[in-house]
Amino acid sequence: MTDYRLRQGGRIDRSKSLSFTFDGQRYAGYAGDTLASALLANGVHFVGRSFKYHRPRGIVAAGAEEPNALIQLGHGARTEPNLRATQIELFDGLRAESQNRWPSLSFDVGALNNALSKFFPAGFYYKTFMWPAALWMKYEYVIRHAAGLGKSPTERDPDTYDKTNAHCDVLIVGAGPSGLAAALAAAKTGARVILCDEQAEMGGSLLNRHAEIDGKPGVDWAADSLKTLAQYPNLRLLPRTTAFAYWDHNFVSLCEKVTDHLADKPKHLPRQRLWKVRAKQVVLATGALERPLVFQDNDRPGIMLAGAAQTYLNRYAVKPGNRGIVFTNNDGGYEAAIDLADAGVAITVLDSRDMPEGANYHAAKTAGLDIRAGKVIVGTKGSKRVEKALIADLGSGGDRALGQVEELDVDFIASSGGWNPTVHLFCQSKGKLEWRDDIASFVPGEPMQKAQASVGAANGAFGLKDALAEGFAAGAKLAAASGLGKAAKPTKAPDAPNGNHLPLQPLWLVPSTEPLGRKGKHFTDFQNDVTAADLKLALREGYRSVEHVKRYTTTGMATDQGKIGNVNALGIVADVQGKTIPEIGVTTFRPPYTPTTFGIFMGRDADDLLDPARTTPMHSWHQRAGAQFEDVGQWKRAWYYPKDGEDLHAAVNREVAAVRRSLGVLDASTLGKIDIQGPDAAEFLNRIYTNAWKKLDIGKARYGLMLKEDGMVMDDGVTTRIGENRFLMTTTSGNAPQVMAHLEDYLQTEWTDLKVYLTSVTEQWATISVAGPNARKLMAELTSDIGLSPNALPFMGYTEGTVAGVPARVFRISFTGELSFEINVPASYGLAVWQAVMTAGEKYDITPYGTEAMHVLRAEKGYIIVGQETDGSVNPHDLGMDWVVAKNKEFVGKRSLTRADMSKPNRKQLVGILTDDPKTVLPEGSQIVEELLDKPPMTMVGHVTSSYWSPNLGHSIALAMVKGGLAKKGKKIYVPLLDGRVVSATITDTVFFDPEGERLRA
Known part of the structure; x- marks a missing residue:
């Protein structure tokens, strides 16, 4: 490892050295590293190519918000694309490769796109690939092979996955300071609590920065709190677990990474586990995401977020470089600058504000940092890593750079444009956002689901004291509101110096010395290569809605969902339109919060467990x-x-x-068999079936037809009365589960007064x-x-x-x-x-x-098969089965069935078909016409549902659904076949054999 690794400090275990490869080059790291921190420790910033222009890209963030460092991890059956290097825990033997480059990362022929970028503005594909239409398939082939994502494995997945359900009184998402405080308060009440966090080590921002809580270092307070929480039998800790979806009624989906971090994966453990949590109350302590400043050529490797630079330094003992710039518009950037300077990094602070103020600024000034107020970065230079920063004064209106441009030699740039509360889960729960001018960001407003609370940085409370107080209060309140938690003796919330990142001067787009779009690019969405010029182009072309601008430019539509770029994009769009961000609105956040493996949704329901092969005793x-x-x-x-x-x-x-x-x-x-018992069993059948059942004698069976609410045939079968209050219903083999669910649905939700009990006895x-x-x-x-x-x-x-x-x-x-x-x-x-x-x-x-x-x-007798003669659009009238529909009682589907349209004479109706050539067997599904024309199109009047050769009749037979067919018996029809032949036939009755039924009654 290089001198980028500090000799001491961090949360890594220096006693456990780990070997890994990136693009075939072997490197070393330590237990506790992520792939990103280990690469940075080895001086590797350049890790990938951008999606559209194939520009060199480096590590920007330190968590789930990372847009650039997408990695192809592993090989063979265990290869997985598009994993973020910032979320991959290092293990011995890890094998990673960069993506979207050929033939190599250093020399990528796709970089030609960057030289031709003026021909690829936003929306170019909508205009370019529309003509000629005949070439679309070729366009699609080229586009798909040029897509900047990884490759899915072609071999069978060797890992297993699990699913589990959990119920709790309080679910706390996020184990940073506010989440830990909420857990401490809730656990004391005796309420059942689940605390989950996506990180391997809980503690959130306390692991990344120097803080003090209750008179002790923040990391120590977090460790002590976790030890205390682990002693509560009513609390479950779930590290490495991401809450990726928040559904209705406080149903939250979690993805737990069980063995992803292990080199040798135990066979008895799943790789990942899906938690389906139903919580009475939910605390969202999801923190905040830092947003970058949008300046010219802000995407070069070595340019990252200030908070990420601070994280790599304090948590992983890695310097992002030896000489750099912290570029900020808020007081928070100074905290990172001070930590970097203390580690021996040569730091210059550029503050876009003319007159910075705040505790962090004064601390940096006292520490002797090189602070340049009113200065901005107007461009960068460098090839595969940033080498120079071009700085200038910011105009008083903030719309243009003034004065002489100065070049500074740098090997990294850390920018801080403010912080966005992580509101994704709140929005998924249908909560409404509100804009706060003081932090220039959206915060949770009125929740749709009342049994929840957002706390700490997720609620815009960036001060540590405020975050702890909000978390502690919410934990106690929601635990009590759950109804099961006992009232605990009042205790005081953990105490800490507040600190803050304010005041902040919003700066959505940093001006440069050239007009926008000339020479350099101002990127707002790194993953999809969306620039400020693209956003303005969309507005010039008539798009006004932020959702339309989003889709036209693809900003915020990559796998990171614009976590760090969306608000900047909204600010640029609002400025051009002369509106405020609240006036133009915000785009929609949808599940999942982060990309989620398909395997957890399958769980163990694969192969025979997905679709078991059932066999009969014979x-x-x-x-x-x-x-x-x-x-x-x-x-x-x-x-x-x-x-x-x-x-x-x-x-x-x-x-x-x-x-x-x-x-x-x-x-x-295989026939479905349902045992139906209870004093109201006959009444129940009378409502479910279309015909009457109350007077059926014991020892007698009756054919029944079952409809859905829309009046269409759902199932049929014979039900027998085997006792005064007991019946045995048979269903079609393939439809038995659906029928059972249908019956239970009505008993449990519609007819709760009926005393009826159902048991599936098929097997x-x-x-x-x-x-x-x-x-x-x-x-x-x-x-x-x-x-x-x-x-x-x-x-x-x-x-x-x-x-x-x-x-x-x-x-x-x-x-x-x-x-x-x-x-x-x-x-x-x-x-x-x-x-x-x-x-x-x-x-x-x-x-x-x-x-x-x-x-x-059965076809010789004209008996139907539900699902073959019916397709969800067929009712009893269509089948000529009015005889099985009672006129003087209510049943499921009757209201729909009595609509005039349901008995129109021109509906498709079931009829028999006899071909003029007795040896011709019609293909099932064949279309039927009444008039033959010289060439298509011809009017289709029906289709063949069942067709067979009958050895007993010496003739082919068929059943068909024909428009107005019941009135057309004896009429000629024609069936054009795919081989060019046309078969002539006659519409007949559906019963071909023993029409009087003498044989079955013998």
Whole structure:
């Protein structure tokens, strides 16, 4: 390491030396360093290239507000782009690379953009790439490859992530002086408190500056406070945890970095964890962000914020340079200047104010610092690091530089243009901002969510004494307001000298010797290369709203969301318009506060845990039988059972014919099953379904249609009354969770007076459906205590008994149109009973059939499948199912269903389709027209929803939704295909097989 590292001081652990690489060059640092501080300790300021012009860029800040030092960290599967060097904790073996340069950081061919910058003003892409439209895809390719961001990994992420929920009485965001004071006050009440901070070490600004609290150094007070807090069982400390989003009702999202800072990541720990915190009260102690001064060529490496220079010096024992300038318009810059001078750095202070005043100014003057009042930087020189600063007098109006320009040799410049309270989370909570002239910044105003408080620098209280007092008072007050905290004995807030950064002279744009836009550039947004000239161009081109100016210039739209540049940009826009900043308003802050890894939102819900593969109790048998499977919701369902030499079509034809000829068996265990109990169960079903349910007899089943509030079909199924106050509802396989949620929603929010209890029992029962002319004969061989005659167990009847020696529920329900019995047995007996059915059915040539054959069989009967014949825009009238809609009762969706538009005759309606060529099977989704024209466009009147070859009919069949279709039966229609053929067909009834239903009632 170079002489930029101080021999003593800082918060680093000098006993633990760490090795790391940056762009292939090996360097050394210490435990406690960030990548940024370690690079600066090695004399490395130049760390990247800018997004648009590829100008050399260096480290500007020391925290989340850093706009320049975006790093590609790691390699292989663990590479991650766009991490801020200021937030990367150093670990041994760390491997980092700069971004947005080729072939290297030192020699980047993209820097040609800077020489041609006059051709790339704000909004140039809106004008340039609009014509010719045919070249847009080529433009897009070039633009995307020129984008100044890193590269995402192409390999699978090897790390795991966690999610957890937490409830607390008080959530405190930020562990600086005001946050620690709030935690001390709240914890004493016994309230449940969570204190989170994005830094590895809590203490906030106390770690970066010399301060005194309660007669001891600020860092010692912070350490003692944390020891005290750690002893409270009702308080949780979360370091390395960023509050990145503040939602409604005090729901706050936190991202905890669990192992990012470790070289060897333990396999049993997640990399990061998402905390979903629901707090009764929230204290925002998020501090403030320093803003830079906007002067010509203010983006060279070596130019940083004064507070950042102070942080690197005091926290990391790193000098930003050996000879530099602190350029300020407020008293706060002097604090950094004094600390730098004490460390042996040659410092010149430029103060834009003609007559500086304040405690810090007088302290600097007493210390003998070189202070030049009324002076500003009007330009800089240097290539890959600032080398000279051009200074001049500031005109009395602040609009132009006067007098002779003087050059000063420097290797760094630290600027301070004032401080902006970190109001991002407050704004996310829908709080309104107010402007304060004394600090020239926005502060929290009226909160939308009342159970919160902003304190300390986040509330514009920059004095240490004031910040401690606000935090302590808010902690005690909000803990008591939570209702669980006990009143604690009154105690005094921690005491400290106040200090302040005021007075401040706002200076949004430092003039230069040349007109704006000539020669040099005044940058307001470093990451997106937005200059003051760009802002003024947007105004000249007619943009007035700050939101429109933001989008036209992209200021504040980079990954840092303009944390240090937004207020400067607003000031420039306001000055040009002759308005104040409050008059033009502020742009919107949206989550996340800082870029957040996608992995925490997924957590452990990946692969099988994201979408579990659910199997029925008979799955192993289907596998041994050679079944091919399809996914239905999360279920693996047997699709078809091919024999040697059979393809899908041959196997399905065989299975369909076997069911109609003799006997088939289907694994229907995936059907959703909901046990409904309670004295109001019948009334509940009467309201949920479109048809009547109160008078359904015990032992009887009924088909039901369920609508959404908009009157459109949501689900259908058969529900059976198995007791006076007990029903078993079946749903479609893929829709069972949605139906369960729908039912619970109404019980818990709309009909809270109904005494009804729901239990999902889908996986409790295995369901075996036997269908075909020989189904009753088979059942007779499997049971001796169940009456099977049409009188004993009629169609849509239900009974209980034993099947193959196992207690069973037996239903006379048919989805095939054949004589059918559905056998429900406990899931653990499912495979045994299935095998018994197969053995007993051998004499009847029993044939297992899959979902594809089931679809053909149901289509022959015109039975719908919700989600195939329906698409969210189909109601019962459209399906020709008025028979299932009661006229004299209320049900969910009835109000919408009775609207005139819902029964218009020209709506798409369900019909059958028979092609003129019986062998032509229409593709599902095919468009239907009534008139054939020589060339498109033609008016589409409908589409095919289901289409199959029916071996029982020797003809293709299809179901379709056709405008006014119910009145068009017998009419010719045409189906143009993608291969150029046109298929002619006839609209028919939806029932193609056994229209009288004699077989299923046999």
